[in-house]
Amino acid sequence: MGNAATTAIRNVVLLGHAGSGKTSLAEVLLHRAGATSRLGRVDDGTSVLDAEPESVKRRTTLTLAVATLDWTTPGGERFKLNLLDTPGHDDFAQVVDAALSVADLAVVVVSAVDGVQAGTERAWARCEELGLPRLVFVSKEDKAGADFEGTLAQLRDAFGTAVIPLELPVGTQQSFRGVTDVLFDRAREYDAEGRGADVEVPADQLEDERRRHDELVEEVVSGDDDQLERYLAGESISAEDVERTLAAEVAAAAVFPVLLGSAASGIGVDRLADFVCELGPSPAQRPAHVLVDGVDTAVPADPTGEPLVQVFRTVADQFVGQVSLLKVLSGSLRGDEHLTNTSTGTDERLHGLFYLRGKEHLTAEDVVAGDLAGVAKLTGSPTRSLLALPGRPVALATLPAPAAGFTRAVRPVTQSDDDKLPEALRKLCAEDPGLVVVQDEEAGQVLVTAVGDTHLAVALERLERKFGVRVETEDVRIPYRETIARPADVEGKVKKQSGGHGQFAVVQLRVSPAARGTGLEFVDSIVGGAIPRHYLPAVERGIEDAMAQGGPLGHRVTDLVVECVDGKYHSVDSSDMAFRTAAALGLSQALAQAGTVALEPVWSVSVTVPSGSQGDVLADLATRRGRVVDTGGGTNGDEVIEALVPMAELRRYAVDLRAITAGRGRYRAVPDRYEPVPENLAAGTKAPATR
Template sequence: MGDKANAHTGAAGRVRVADRPAARRNVVLVGHSGSGKTTLVEALALASGAVNRAGRVEDGGCLSDYDEIEHRQQRSVQLSLVPVEWGGIKINLLDTPGYADFVGELRAGLRAADAALFVVSAADGVDGTTSMLWQECAAVGMPRALVITHLEATRSDFQEMTAMCQREFGGEDPDAVLPLYLPLYGTPGPDGHAPVTGLTGLLSQRVFDYSGGERTERDPGPGELPAIEEARNRLIEGIIAESEDETLMERYLGGAECDVRTLVTDLEKAVARGVFHPVLAAAPAAEGAKHGLGTLEILELITGGFPTPQERGIPAVTSPDGAPRPALSCDPAGPLAAEVVKTSSDPYVGRISLVRVFSGTVRPDEAVHVSGHGLADRGHEDHDVDERVGALSTPFGKQQNWLGHAIAGDLACVAKLTRAETGDTLSDPSAPLLMEPWAMPDPLLPVAIEAHTKADEDKLSQGLARLVAEDPTMRLEHNRHTGQLVLWCLGEAHMDVALERLRTRYGVRVDKVPHRVALRETFAEPATGRGRHVKQSGGHGQYAICEITVEPLPNGSGIEFVDKVVGGAVPRQFIPSVEKGARAQAAKGVAAGYPLEDIRITLLDGKSHSVDSSDAAFQTAGALALRECAAEARIHLLEPVVEMRVRVADAYVGQVMSDLSGRRGRVVGTEQTAEGSTLVRADVPETEVGRYAVDLRSLSQGTGRFSRTYVRHEPMPEQLAEKIRQENRNSA
């Protein structure tokens, strides 16, 4: 770190990297949209010598957010890999989207990484989504550090933001979240805001000055040391509290001076174990400058404090049929176990898979086994096939730098894996493996689509298959009840990007249409009807008469058919015909065109003709009898009801319950799930929750989560039912 006597300087990004896992660091950047993650990645690439100026690779191409959609929307929408080198270490920086709709890309980045940099804007503070992701990382023991950005903003305050981070992320131990440096301020401008020109190392008590465009080091001035004394003492105590050397605290309390090198070593061990979370500051380099403020300190923290791939555990593996397999280690010579963390398509190369190699070594043109991921319910088929690896490369902006192989602990792009999708496992064909999948959020925003033209319809199936292969957070459904093609997304932004990719990448235009809910019909009261189908027009005629009664049954009973004909009024061979006709009419509906259910149809009587009666005639009579019953009775329109399980911070419970009640929901219970969090359970009509994924996010400041499960159909209020009937009559 910066307190290590400035061990790494100059064009360290060009140092040759050793071909071993210990020379790798995989770091994911986490933070809300606009916090400065992409800018920080570009600043780190510039400081390491990987680019010649901020955001530009050496041939002039863009480094990050180079996708056309990202340019248009001015935000990251996908996981990006930017590899840099520093001090003989290859650092794979994984830049993730900060918007909640793309949390699937973020979770993929967490899976591929061994440590996380949480980027917090001094102008915006900490949002609820970032806090939830911090808890997710804490649950798996992932090492974390914080970087405070946007210190140039008016009224930004490093100390205030550090205190906020301690409250949000420190939990019961705020001294586990402490700064390693304090900002050094220059002369205030006309607005009274003083720019940050450097950093003061709390352990080394050295000043790192960035005012000249490159980091220079000097001794602090006479008035600068007292300002850091309190923060320095607190940092030392925090490091000692996490030290594995139990005698260090005794010596410190006894008045002994702690050696800086010992403190730095203990600090790095505590960071790697995920029990201490340093806070740093960063700012992009000025025009023409080589180093952005804090960039070298961050690179030194990553290489010195974050764990190597060998120090992090590997996800559990089984055989594809579920049989247990021995645990793996991060060994290039071990059994191959790699995972596809991202899938994309290139118009020239085809499908490209970003792969994290956990064990073994991947080489071009070798056979691998592709094992599926168990997301068949989302339109992602399970895989259990062999494929051949194409070219290997590492991305850098739009460039692809070719690789001879990818070892355990590294990330690489693999070309021409035509069957592999995000979440799939690559292993040796002679000993196939399946890695334990990571948690994927459920897509809960339905978007019904139709092909724009006949030409689009011909390409729609293939385009959608390729689209969902790239994104496991998306679900494709052909609803058998409504006949609609529905794309389930995480939110409106997720939907917009998906449809835009479908148009620009796969040449398929679609139109959004109103999403229909699977309504039903049922009888509200018993009724009797007579079906008469008699036609005599010369030649063979048609003759069938039947009398039936219909009565309602409890919810979920389906349709029962009872034969009570006596005396052979309806010949035995035609009784199934009556049932078939009545059931066919029930499937079409009798009032608003929705399937009829939960009724008992009883055949009481009828008439036949020895010559003109037929199967077709009695089918028609059965349908007519059911329609006559419906004309005499009240028909309920049934709507599906779902159980909503909404998990939300306690501060928003009242608003959530009020909102659910406004959706005609019935709250059936609440329970405390964790400190400061409540689970609200409610039964709500499905027609009222189509956009709930969007509305809950707004209602809870992005902190709410929910799931929904179908429970039953219930009668819809008559005024709403009549409105739907009228709409159907108008569109007929």
């Protein structure tokens, strides 16, 4: 594959709800362009893009795939399209974000059968945040139940009247056979092989087509003062002029044309590719934004400029090692180029550049600004690294903290798995930034947090397939605490004086509950030298030892006032260790004597949900022993619920919230405080279940 000029490159991300037909659409585009010799299909496991075993098994996209193709428009212009196929499942939103970070145009795929869904709304909202230009492709027009007009109405209701059709269907459902172009007033019908031919607009569609043409022209020229003045004066505006203005408005994310077709029959797919080329912006029109000495700075996609490269995805390949996917933001790359990681100063050699077509690597002699490519063995530059000439002070803006996810503890199956687990998890996280791994020293568990249960299941399958490490999962152990139930006066004693150097210490303690969150308050009330001052630090350490060892329920002890009121010592046999031991024994005795109260961690939770789901979410929080602190309006018609919820009730909340809100809800949670466990639940907190 040869190089294309920056102005002829189109970096296109396919977005939409799971099952809307994104991957099937990409497969047809590749086949129609001659990039693949046979049509890959998701359902029979032959997809070029969904080639990973986890995707084949589930018949759905689970990761980001990049595929390049050449396309020639009816006017004879040649373009290079880099397709970025993304998952529709919301467990993989960070994969989508990686694609969005390098795309210049989004094609939002919407099923004509299912209409606007949660995944459609998420994709649109993310594009809005980024100001990314969009086309809409209404797919599955040949399926039973397909309703283009109903889907268009949903799109306009959800996203505004700037969503406007460029095409109308010729025929409906099983009789769907072509598309009508309302800008150029012509139709295109297709044979059984998916080959299209231009025809006249069907007679029964002429009136509707003319009305849609006028609406389109009016919407487009309203964004251009000169054309609007001519239009209002009654002057005819040529379709070519309208198309040029439309392209500018698409690039400005001001108008969102709607196209339609079917991947199964191929109808309309060639027209989609034409419109992507003719209306979609090139990288030259969309400079990248980086931080230069902390200041947001635009970087034009200039092939003659200084090289600047973004690593937007990292993949572990069992044959070639780490593969990094790159976008050249500026300059041009050639084989064996040396660049520096701008964050770490690591020197990286970009040897053996290649273009991607799913799993296939196509040799690239050089890669110009705006293009996407891959390279192996950039081991010192993970995802979101920038590579540049030495000394260039550039960085990417920090991403916002991710929403709370789904956490499980993992346990290696064999000793061999245990030995390999840390490095395998490190590599897995480098490939999938949506994963977070934490070693919980208190619980003795390795915790893996994913976006949801599907994400976690897929990640652990990859852990075994790519790195040969098998793990089992278990619940995260809740870090319960306990505190004394009521005051107690006790004596702790160590006495061993059977000859030689002995051990002797006596401490009298008054132990009381303290205010929540205070930990330990140690009070020295010794008078008359009953215990020499230099032994009191050992007494306090002994109390801390016993608190860490745990109370009758087996949890760490907290929130105590311990007053040392009296004691005894021996001039020869007393020691720091003796007083430390005596104090620990005394505290343990006090806890056993007075009893303890189990305390559980309570988290502050902020839940953002559509207003229509607020009642269901509030009811669910009540079943989780949640206490609502506040409710209020969010953005885009959402409601925000602030609540305090026990950590034990949040184990599956990421999964359950998605089910309650049809995938539209999200939440964030941070530790807030410890509170007593209700009496009816306290017995269930006892160790060893939580140890």
